[in-house]
Amino acid sequence: MKSLYGRQVPEEDYELTRVDPGTPMGEMLRRYWQPVCTSEELTDLPKRIRIMCEDLVVFRDKSGALGCLDLHCAHRGTSLEYGRVEDDGIRCCYHGWKFRTDGKCIDMACEPEGMAATMDVWQGGYPTMEFGGLVFIYMGPPEAQPEFTLFDIIDTAGRDDVVLRGLKLWQDHSLGWVRNCHWMQHVENALDPWHLIVLHEMISGDQFNSVLTLGDWPEMDFEETELGVRYNLVKQLPNGNWLERHSEVILPNIVLVANIHQRGEQPIWREKATEVIWCVPYDNETVYGICICAWPAKDGVPDPDWKPGTDTLTEIRPGQLRERTYEDKQRKPDDMEAQEGQRRIPIHGAENLGTVDKGIGMYRRKLKAVVRAMRDGQDPPNLVRDQAPNGGFETSCWNTVTPPDERPSVLPEG
Numbered sequence: 001m002k003s004l005y006g007r008q009v010p011e012e013d014y015e016l017t018r019v020d021p022g023t024p025m026g027e028m029l030r031r032y033w034q035p036v037c038t039s040e041e042l043t044d045l046p047k048r049i050r051i052m053c054e055d056l057v058v059f060r061d062k063s064g065a066l067g068c069l070d071l072h073c074a075h076r077g078t079s080l081e082y083g084r085v086e087d088d089g090i091r092c093c094y095h096g097w098k099f100r101t102d103g104k105c106i107d108m109a110c111e112p113e114g115m116a117a118t119m120d121v122w123q124g125g126y127p128t129m130e131f132g133g134l135v136f137i138y139m140g141p142p143e144a145q146p147e148f149t150l151f152d153i154i155d156t157a158g159r160d161d162v163v164l165r166g167l168k169l170w171q172d173h174s175l176g177w178v179r180n181c182h183w184m185q186h187v188e189n190a191l192d193p194w195h196l197i198v199l200h201e202m203i204s205g206d207q208f209n210s211v212l213t214l215g216d217w218p219e220m221d222f223e224e225t226e227l228g229v230r231y232n233l234v235k236q237l238p239n240g241n242w243l244e245r246h247s248e249v250i251l252p253n254i255v256l257v258a259n260i261h262q263r264g265e266q267p268i269w270r271e272k273a274t275e276v277i278w279c280v281p282y283d284n285e286t287v288y289g290i291c292i293c294a295w296p297a298k299d300g301v302p303d304p305d306w307k308p309g310t311d312t313l314t315e316i317r318p319g320q321l322r323e324r325t326y327e328d329k330q331r332k333p334d335d336m337e338a339q340e341g342q343r344r345i346p347i348h349g350a351e352n353l354g355t356v357d358k359g360i361g362m363y364r365r366k367l368k369a370v371v372r373a374m375r376d377g378q379d380p381p382n383l384v385r386d387q388a389p390n391g392g393f394e395t396s397c398w399n400t401v402t403p404p405d406e407r408p409s410v411l412p413e414g
């Protein structure tokens with residue numbers, strides 16, 4: 001036995017793990033528009049948010065303008081989540097200072113007339129935008145603010161066959177949950193196709209009711225894509241057809257997952273993912289997921305009969321529920337138990353990576369290279385400065401099904 005006595009736990013890899021303001025990874029993630037909530041969540045009440053260890057308030061004033069400001073009022077710190085949304089800003093509940101969406105204080109209820117103009121107080125904040133039913137903020141240096149990065153699967157210009165929906169499900173452990181672990185642990189799960197077979201089939205039973213987990217073990221490898229890293233999976237299905245499947249991680253914190261319900265009954269060509277999923281650090285040890293789904297339209301509205309490709313947008317499989325008994329979690333662990341069980345913050349130095357972890361290694365090395373290049377003044381990848389590509393950035397995540405005599409060539413045979 002190798003006794004644990006006197007063990008020394010390696011330090012976490014701070015360059016990758018910390019997202020507080022001023023940290024290398026925190027600065028990198030702040031160079032991108034990050035989603036904070038769905039458009040539907042902004043009602044006549046302000047919404048308190050936390051992202052990358054910063055507490056903020058988001059609101060839509062009664063003229064329709066969006067604002068994202070420091071949570072604590074510039075007067076004496078009361079939380080603006082208790083503020084009143086008005087026609088032209090948000091008014092703090094305590095002494096009535098009112099801030100426009102750009103942060104300028106335009107009224108001080110208890111002060112003499114003209115005092116707001118004289119004092120010229122500004123509540124700090126961040127630029128906001130909306131796209132596809134989500135609200136995004138930009139937390140990086142103002143001079144480096146990019147355009148929104150649009151991907152092909154959510155570029156609906158000239159299309160009326162889909163409508164975009166911003167979605168999350170906060171209470172349950174599914175897409176849109178707050179997961180009690182580091183954000184990279186969730187991203188890395190998408191580059192880990194082996195766990196589909198071990199965790200979701202061998203250990204916990206057929207959690208997906210999917211051909212992915214049935215029959216022979218697949219063949220797999222990983223490769224870099226234009227936007228990040230993907231896995232390449234080839235598997236002969238019980239019906240003899242071949243499945244070629246990919247999941248893609250787009251740097252720095254986006255995950256694409258191809259339809260997990262694909263049964264492979266008919267040949268299909270590049271059935272692309274329909275959701276762009278952001279895994280956003282709430283803080284250093286908590287992550288939330290939120291997505292834009294290109295939902296097929298029926299009579300101009302989202303088709304109620306369509307089933308999304310990731311299993312958690314409309315219904316939640318039992319293993320994804322946070323409220324389960326401890327025994328049930330032990331007997332049938334799911335992604336939550338596996339990912340949260342890796343520690344709140346990963347200790348990469350304590351891991352022993354094998355061949356199945358090649359994609360994760362590629363992803364971490366890429367992140368590290370980007371963080372270091374930024375230190376040397378370079379722009380991180382997948383940002384749009386002037387002209388976005390026509391049709392959006394091309395993603396590389398799909399299912400293809402071919403007949404028995406047409407083995408996909410994405411992997412060499414044997």
Ligand code: FES
Nearest residue numbers: 073075076092095
């Ligand atoms: S604390 Fe906000 S107005 Fe006084």
Ligand SMILES: [Fe+2]
Nearest residue numbers: 195196200335
């Ligand atoms: Fe999983």
